[in-house]
Amino acid sequence: MQKDITKWIGRQFGPYTFVVERGKIREFALAIGDDNPIYTDREQAVSAGFPDIPVPPTFATVIDMWGGPDFFQLVEQLQLNLLKVLHGEQEYEYLADIHPGDEITARTEVVDAQVKQGASGGMNLLTLETRYQNQRGETVLIGRSKIVERF
Amino acid sequence: MEPIKRWAAGDELPAIVKQPVTHTQLVRYAGASGDFNPIHTVVSVAQQAGLGDVIAHGMLIMGFAGQAICTWFPRKDLRRFKVRFAAMTRPGEQIVVSGKVVERITVGGEPRLLCNVAASNQDGETKLKGEFEVAWRERAE
Numbered sequence: 413m414q415k416d417i418t419k420w421i422g423r424q425f426g427p428y429t430f431v432v433e434r435g436k437i438r439e440f441a442l443a444i445g446d447d448n449p450i451y452t453d454r455e456q457a458v459s460a461g462f463p464d465i466p467v468p469p470t471f472a473t474v475i476d477m478w479g480g481p482d483f484f485q486l487v488e489q490l491q492l493n494l495l496k497v498l499h500g501e502q503e504y505e506y507l508a509d510i511h512p513g514d515e516i517t518a519r520t521e522v523v524d525a526q527v528k529q530g531a532s533g534g535m536n537l538l539t540l541e542t543r544y545q546n547q548r549g550e551t552v553l554i555g556r557s558k559i560v561e562r563f
Numbered sequence: 564m565e566p567i568k569r570w571a572a573g574d575e576l577p578a579i580v581k582q583p584v585t586h587t588q589l590v591r592y593a594g595a596s597g598d599f600n601p602i603h604t605v606v607s608v609a610q611q612a613g614l615g616d617v618i619a620h621g622m623l624i625m626g627f628a629g630q631a632i633c634t635w636f637p638r639k640d641l642r643r644f645k646v647r648f649a650a651m652t653r654p655g656e657q658i659v660v661s662g663k664v665v666e667r668i669t670v671g672g673e674p675r676l677l678c679n680v681a682a683s684n685q686d687g688e689t690k691l692k693g694e695f696e697v698a699w700r701e702r703a704e
Contacts (some may be wrong), residue, residue: 436595443591443596443623444595444630445588445630446626446630448633448634448638450638461639462638462639467632468626468627469626469633469638470622470626472633473596474596476597477597477598478597482597482599484600497623498648500647500648501623501645502622502645503643505642505643506641508645554625
């Protein structure tokens with residue numbers, strides 16, 4: 413069904429806050445099967461140039477899902493059909509490191525909305541940008557998700 | 564860190580082969596990530612949704628790609644990472660992550676390498692494709 417999704421541009425979610433814990437980083441790396449020792453062994457992290465263990469490249473999903481509106485809440489608030497929604501694209505820009513003890517505050521905004529017609533039907537495309545700041549006010553990470561709703 | 568200086572445009576990055584995805588891994592990833600959408604963990608819900616069996620979280624497969632990147636280059640040097648999800652992954656599939664150096668670029672005065680990354684299953688079906696940038700310092704010989 414065709415609907416006006418451009419009305420969501422500028423819609424904001426958050427801010428929400430998540431405290432990064434050593435155990436959560438380890439749990440996340442193990443779930444992926446990522447055996448890079450820098451995520452579990454502080455000495456290895458220090459050898460790799462960090463002051464403490466860093467987070468894996470996709471860790472922001474933990475901050476989003478545990479700290480903020482989860483996928484269901486986003487879908488509901490954007491009035492999307494859960495059964496027709498796909499995660500189309502994901503991008504991260506890494507500006508500074510994230511370590512255990514950091515308190516990350518995230519703010520999400522709908523920055524783009526497009527309707528596309530393809531051979532197999534139409535798609536609503538929403539781009540959500542999330543900016544992650546640490547407790548010192550530094551923006552450490554920017555995430556961009558493209559959410560696809562088929563119709 | 565040393566091998567970095569040998570990379571050049573067109574170079575293939577050594578593929579990493581993951582263990583086959585299991586239902587248990589999806590439960591574990593759900594808990595770790597906080598993504599409890601039951602189409603990833605509950606077979607009956609996935610069947611009701613017309614999927615037949617549960618499907619892996621796309622972000623898990625992106626996580627595999629992230630793991631590969633940080634075997635190719637230091638985690639500290641990763642600056643940007645983007646993927647487009649292409650196909651669903653199911654338990655039993657084995658994911659291979661491959662990559663290729665595209666070109667040298669400069670972003671905000673910082674020399675970087677732009678590379679491609681892709682994840683496919685054992686039959687060559689592409690699960691995701693993307694690109695990433697790492698800081699790349701030319702070292703003196």
